[in-house]
Amino acid sequence: MSLLELENVTLKFGGVTAVDDVSFAVEEGEVFALVGPNGAGKSTIFNLISRIYDPFAGDIRFQGQSLLDRQPYEIAGLGIARTFQNIELFEQASVLQNLLVGRHKHRKSNPVGEMFFTPFVRREEKRHRKAVEEVIDFLDLQPYREKFIAGLPYGVRKVVEMGRALAIEPKLLLLDEPASGLSVEETQDVAFWIEDIKKLMGITVLMVEHDMSLVSAVSDRVMALADGRMLAIGTPEEVQRDPKVIEAYIGS
Ligand code: ADP
Ligand code: MG
Numbered sequence: 001m002s003l004l005e006l007e008n009v010t011l012k013f014g015g016v017t018a019v020d021d022v023s024f025a026v027e028e029g030e031v032f033a034l035v036g037p038n039g040a041g042k043s044t045i046f047n048l049i050s051r052i053y054d055p056f057a058g059d060i061r062f063q064g065q066s067l068l069d070r071q072p073y074e075i076a077g078l079g080i081a082r083t084f085q086n087i088e089l090f091e092q093a094s095v096l097q098n099l100l101v102g103r104h105k106h107r108k109s110n111p112v113g114e115m116f117f118t119p120f121v122r123r124e125e126k127r128h129r130k131a132v133e134e135v136i137d138f139l140d141l142q143p144y145r146e147k148f149i150a151g152l153p154y155g156v157r158k159v160v161e162m163g164r165a166l167a168i169e170p171k172l173l174l175l176d177e178p179a180s181g182l183s184v185e186e187t188q189d190v191a192f193w194i195e196d197i198k199k200l201m202g203i204t205v206l207m208v209e210h211d212m213s214l215v216s217a218v219s220d221r222v223m224a225l226a227d228g229r230m231l232a233i234g235t236p237e238e239v240q241r242d243p244k245v246i247e248a249y250i251g252s
Pocket of ligand 2: 042085
């Protein structure tokens, strides 16, 4: 069984078919990249997996179970975390607070327990702190731990956005353009982190990315899309030399 499967998924916005009969499967433990020109439907695929949109047709399965009868707020609890192409963080809160909020939204304790601060809640709280501190160390965010998001450079906010998703300890991490707007050095860091997320943390990664050097460096498999349709799927080398892919990029 694949970790994530999209089967003949279609979504239209008015007259535009943003995602047109798309099928692919992401295997546990791999880094899978979606590439394609602007407007190809990549972010829409993430929004479909996150249950922000209902597909017109097709099915989306995670660990063999359809996500279509799940609500958006249940998705993170199932083990799917995502970052947004446009960073979505609490501006007037610290890095630490942003990562903790990410976890608290998905925790399983009950409000009565919280009121009385039971030993269970205290243990849970410790676990949240520990997971978040590990992410802060892993992403070298220690110098920014107490700093408000509003005052941080773009490159650091981008890393915090990734940290917020990692802090919920997902099985599947969806990264929407993790390197966009980053310098060559910062992109290099992102490449190393993605390698470690896969190898050390055992998290499966599905990412959308324009930077083909990053895609080639970290991806096991790539799917190229244009105008909502799949053009090619395979290793980064196979997809990059596919004539349909080359044409889509030149024509865009
Ligand atoms: P990508 O991420 O590959 O650049 P998107 O998934 O954002 O592309 O968009 C795919 C197509 O769907 C585009 O034509 C875009 O204009 C359209 N689209 C995306 N979201 C919406 C929306 N909420 N309403 C209307 N059209 C949308
Ligand atoms: Mg996009």
